[in-house]
Every structure is written in C-alpha cells, then in structure tokens.
Amino acid sequence: MSGNHYAIEFQGVSLAFDGNVILNRVSFGVRYGEAKIVMGGSGTGKSTLLRLTLGLIKPDEGRILIDGEDITDYSEEKMMEVRGKVGMVFQEGALFDSLSVYDNVAYRLRETRVAESEIGSIVMRMLRFVDLEDAAGKMPNELSGGMRRRVGIARALVGNPKIILYDEPTAGLDPITARTICELVLKLRDLEEVSSIFVTHRLQDIDVLSREYVMRDDRGDIVFMHEDETLCLLNTQFIMLREGNVIFNGTDEELRASGDPYIRKFLA
Amino acid sequence: MKFILNAIYQIQELALLTWRVVRGLFRPPLYGREILMQMDVLGVGSLTIILLTGFFTGGVLALNSANTLQKFGVQSVTGELVATSLIRELGPVLTCLMLAGRVGSGIAAELGSMLVSEQIDAMRALGTDPIKKLVTPRIIALVTMAPTLTVICDLVGTMGGMLVSTTMLHQPSSTYLASAKRAVDYNEIIGGLIKPTVFGFIIAIIGCYSGLSTRGGTVGVGRSTTRSVVVSSILIIAVDFLLSKMIISVLLES
Ligand SMILES: Nc1ncnc2c1ncn2[C@@H]1O[C@H](COP(=O)(O)OP(=O)(O)O)[C@@H](O)[C@H]1O
Ligand SMILES: [Mg+2]
Numbered sequence: 001m002s003g004n005h006y007a008i009e010f011q012g013v014s015l016a017f018d019g020n021v022i023l024n025r026v027s028f029g030v031r032y033g034e035a036k037i038v039m040g041g042s043g044t045g046k047s048t049l050l051r052l053t054l055g056l057i058k059p060d061e062g063r064i065l066i067d068g069e070d071i072t073d074y075s076e077e078k079m080m081e082v083r084g085k086v087g088m089v090f091q092e093g094a095l096f097d098s099l100s101v102y103d104n105v106a107y108r109l110r111e112t113r114v115a116e117s118e119i120g121s122i123v124m125r126m127l128r129f130v131d132l133e134d135a136a137g138k139m140p141n142e143l144s145g146g147m148r149r150r151v152g153i154a155r156a157l158v159g160n161p162k163i164i165l166y167d168e169p170t171a172g173l174d175p176i177t178a179r180t181i182c183e184l185v186l187k188l189r190d191l192e193e194v195s196s197i198f199v200t201h202r203l204q205d206i207d208v209l210s211r212e213y214v215m216r217d218d219r220g221d222i223v224f225m226h227e228d229e230t231l232c233l234l235n236t237q238f239i240m241l242r243e244g245n246v247i248f249n250g251t252d253e254e255l256r257a258s259g260d261p262y263i264r265k266f267l268a
Numbered sequence: 269m270k271f272i273l274n275a276i277y278q279i280q281e282l283a284l285l286t287w288r289v290v291r292g293l294f295r296p297p298l299y300g301r302e303i304l305m306q307m308d309v310l311g312v313g314s315l316t317i318i319l320l321t322g323f324f325t326g327g328v329l330a331l332n333s334a335n336t337l338q339k340f341g342v343q344s345v346t347g348e349l350v351a352t353s354l355i356r357e358l359g360p361v362l363t364c365l366m367l368a369g370r371v372g373s374g375i376a377a378e379l380g381s382m383l384v385s386e387q388i389d390a391m392r393a394l395g396t397d398p399i400k401k402l403v404t405p406r407i408i409a410l411v412t413m414a415p416t417l418t419v420i421c422d423l424v425g426t427m428g429g430m431l432v433s434t435t436m437l438h439q440p441s442s443t444y445l446a447s448a449k450r451a452v453d454y455n456e457i458i459g460g461l462i463k464p465t466v467f468g469f470i471i472a473i474i475g476c477y478s479g480l481s482t483r484g485g486t487v488g489v490g491r492s493t494t495r496s497v498v499v500s501s502i503l504i505i506a507v508d509f510l511l512s513k514m515i516i517s518v519l520l521e522s
Contacts, residue, residue, distance in 0.1 A: 095387075096390070
C-alpha cells in the first residue's frame with residue numbers, strides 16, 4: 001500500500017470497560033521492522049492495547065490499522081485472515097494445557113490443514129530457535145515459567161508472521177532467561193525484519209533492546225553487537241502509558257533525557 | 269429492576285451463543301475428532317455413575333411401590349410401574365441431573381480456566397473459532413449421549429427393580445418382566461427420549477456459557493462452575509414439567 005509506513009497504527013483509539021476509561025485517544029504507529037517498547041504500570045491498559053491490535057476486542061472510538069488495512073470494523077471471520085500475519089506471545093504463555101509442547105507449536109499448522117509430514121520439520125525448527133527441542137514431548141504443566149514463554153514464542157512464530165506482539169514475555173523470569181528471550185526478540189527484529197510491540201516493565205529489557213543489535217558476520221554466524229557513540233538504533237522506539245494516555249513517544253535517548261518526574265521514577 | 273435487566277441480558281447472550289453454534293454447523297470446519305473425544309469424555313466417562321443411579325433407583329422404586337401395590341392386591345404390576353416411572357420421568361431427569369453435576373460443572377470449569385488463562389484468546393489469535401472448536405462438539409456430544417445414557421439408565425433400573433422384586437419381595441421374575449414389557453410402548457419411548465435430548469442441550473449450553481462468561485480470575489471459575497450446576501439443574505426440572513405436559517397431551521393421551 002503506497003504511502004503507508006506503518007505495520008501497526010492506532011489513530012485516536014479510546015476504550016472504556018464498565019465506564020472506566022482504559023485508553024484515552026491513543027495514537028501511535030509502529031513502522032515496518034521497528035520494535036515498539038510499551039511501558040507503564042500494571043493496569044494501564046498494555047495488554048488491552050495488544051488485544052485491540054489483534055482484534056480480540058473492539059475500540060469504542062478511533063481506528064486501528066494493520067499493514068495498512070483498517071481492521072476496526074472487521075468481522076471475526078475477516079479478522080481471522082489478518083491474524084495470520086500477526087503472532088502473539090501472551091503474558092503467561094497461554095499454552096493449551098491439554099496439548100503437548102509439540103502439539104501447541106503445531107496448532108496453527110494443523111488448523112490450516114498443513115500436511116503432517118511438513119509439520120514435523122517446521123515445529124522442530126521453531127523449537128530449535130527457542131532452544132527447546134528436548135521438551136517437545138512434555139506437557140505445559142511440566143515446564144518452568146521461562147520455558148512456557150519460549151514455547152509461547154515458538155507457537156507465535158509458526159507461519160513466519162511479520163508482526164509479533166509480546167505481552168510481558170520476561171516478567172517474573174530470572175535475568176539469564178529474560179536475556180535469552182530478549183536475544184530472540186533481537187534476532188527477529190534485526191534478521192527477520194519483524195515489526196513488534198514489546199510490553200515490559202524491566203529496565204534490563206529496555207537496555208538490551210535499545211542498545212544491542214544482531215548481525216551476521218562473514219561466515220554467516222549470528223553475532224551480538226553493542227550500540228556505540230557513532231551509531232544510534234532507530235528501529236527501537238518507546239511508548240509510556242499512564243492513566244490511559246501516551247505520555248511519552250520516542251527513542252531511548254529521548255526517554256533517558258526526559259524531565260518528566262513519572263518517567264524519571266520509572267527509570268530509577 | 270437490575271435483576272430483571274441482568275436476566276434479560278443473560279438470556280440474550282445465551283440465545284446469541286446458540287445462534288452462533290447453529291450457524292457454525294453449516295460452515296466448515298466441523299471438528300469431528302473433538303466431537304468423538306467429547307462423546308467419550310462426557311458420555312462414556314459418565315457410564316459408571318449412570319449405572320449406579322439407574323440400578324438403585326429401580327430397586328428403590330420396586331421396594332416402595334410393592335408395599336403400596338400389595339395393599340390393593342396388585343403386586344404383579346410392580347414391573348410396569350417401575351418401568352413406566354423410569355422411562356417417563358426418573359430415567360431422563362436423574363440421568364441428566366447427574367450429568368449436570370458431573371459434566372456440566374466440568375465443562376464450565378474447563379472453559380472458565382481456559383478463558384482466565386487466555387487460552388481462548390490464544391485460540392482466536394491462532395485462527396480458530398472457539399465456538400466451533402469447544403462449544404459445538406460439547407453440545408453435539410451431550411445431545412447424543414444424554415439420551416443414550418438415559419436408555420441405559422432405564423434398562424439397568426428395570427433390572428434393579430427385578431432384582432429387588434425377585435429376591436426381597438419373592439415375585440417370580442417372569443411376572444415382573446411380563447408386567448414391565450407392558451410399559452414399553454412406542455410413544456412412551458419417544459417421549460422418554462425427547463426429554464434427555466433437550467436436557468443434554470441445556471447442560472451443554474449452560475456449561476459452555478457459564479465457562480465463557482467467567483469474570484474475575486480463578487475465583488470466578490469456581491463461581492461459574494457452581495452457577496452452571498444450579499442453573500442447569502433448575503432448568504432441567506422446570507423444562508421437565510413443561511415437556512411432560514406436552515408429551516402427555518401429544519403422544520400419550522389418545
Ligand atoms: N474484559 C475486561 N472487562 C473489564 N475490565 C477489564 C477487562 N480487561 C481489562 N480490564 C481492566 O482494564 C485495565 C487494564 O488492563 P490491562 O490491559 O490488562 O492492563 P496491563 O496489561 O497494563 O496490566 C485493568 O484495570 C483491568 O481491570
Ligand atoms: Mg497485562
């Protein structure tokens with residue numbers, strides 16, 4: 001679509017639950033290949049924002065565009081097609097607990113009637129990406145929190161969606177596992193050019209995502225690089241939500257330089 | 269006033285859910301594997317409690333009625349009385365009340381926990397309609413299995429009645445069986461099957477609706493479970509009255 005720079009765009013979106021305003025005329029855009037990091041205290045509507053993006057709930061007001069397509073008034077059936085372009089990593093993983101890890105990851109393929117012979121290799125490739133090949137036969141209740149999130153990521157990646165929504169994928173995890181998840185996000189952002197919304201509270205995530213990047217070296221191996229003075233990462237931007245309003249929208253340098261007392265407290 | 273508005277809202281939501289299920293029946297995909305699985309879990313899984321319920325109900329019917337019938341010297345119709353009571357009333361109602369307790373609560377709890385753990389949202393995010401994948405198979409399973417289990421309950425109950433009549437009341441089993449056979453009439457059986465079909469639908473739709481309308485996390489799942497049992501039990505008993513009235517006037521009174 002010509003002239004459209006945004007993979008995801010919110011235009012003056014408002015939503016209230018039982019009279020409580022959750023989002024108040026929220027507008028922002030996520031450019032192609034950009035990771036938009038959404039911050040804000042709990043209950044400020046971060047999950048709601050992602051659910052709106054997926055069309056799981058509809059806004060009271062405003063428009064939501066996915067890949068240039070206005071999905072605001074789409075029926076559930078039409079929305080199903082759009083959701084094929086979007087992967088979602090839910091807050092606690094939201095794995096189907098009656099299905100094994102393998103079947104969870106294979107879910108979307110089975111629903112779209114992909115041949116069973118092809119499913120195996122795709123599922124194992126996804127599990128290898130999140131380093132969980134050995135857990136394929138396990139049931140979700142046998143997994144640790146970090147493993148559940150990683151299975152959630154693998155499941156969301158099936159079908160190679162170009163847009164991925166992460167709902168606090170690192171919350172409550174130890175620093176090493178959280179870092180592993182951030183590295184997965186970096187790889188998707190820098191090597192696959194995935195556009196994403198990444199919800200988090202963790203300052204460590206903010207540091208990793210705004211200062212590191214991934215490249216392939218001459219031999220084709222993946223290397224992690226650190227942003228230095230000469231380079232500024234533009235494919236990671238920040239949004240801060242507070243009481244239903246976007247109180248900040250910009251780069252990490254601007255965020256760190258912000259004089260807003262709420263943001264200063266958040267980053268302290 | 270608020271109560272009435274709320275009741276109207278709930279009925280409207282139930283009707284909407286029913287409509288979406290019916291509409292979905294005519295559009296692919298139909299999850300055949302899920303339907304079979306639910307028939308197994310909800311139907312076959314309930315066999316034991318239905319066998320026990322039927323057997324003891326038949327036995328106690330024979331025990332109670334024989335006493336009264338003896339006073340009038342017509343103890344020989346015990347079989348007919350037991351079989352008629354079971355086919356018309358106790359088979360359908362008891363089977364379905366047991367199902368409401370065992371299966372309706374299970375459906376509400378399962379769908380409720382899937383909802384609060386975002387599995388329903390995950391399903392939609394992955395391109396599945398939860399109505400078709402979760403609700404429709406459960407409804408089809410119960411609408412078919414509730415009448416099947418009722419027939420089993422009726423049969424086992426009649427056998428239970430026979431055991432009591434022959435061993436405790438010293439009736440010849442041939443008398444009992446001959447009498448019981450007289451109760452087995454085409455219209456009686458049709459009437460006896462209409463009820464559990466309707467009740468099966470009630471149990472499934474109320475269970476699914478309660479589960480999918482869960483609010484307030486894990487505590488809410490408990491509330492939904494209780495609500496599904498209470499509402500479906502009361503509906504079964506109330507609808508039983510209406511259906512009995514209809515069945516008697518249409519099928520049996522001629
Ligand atoms: N389905 C719903 N019905 C009513 N209130 C809701 C619903 N979903 C979320 N809320 C409310 O909306 C607010 C924002 O929720 P959420 O988006 O989950 O916050 P966050 O993810 O930022 O912690 C909360 O106060 C929550 O209670
Ligand atoms: Mg949240």
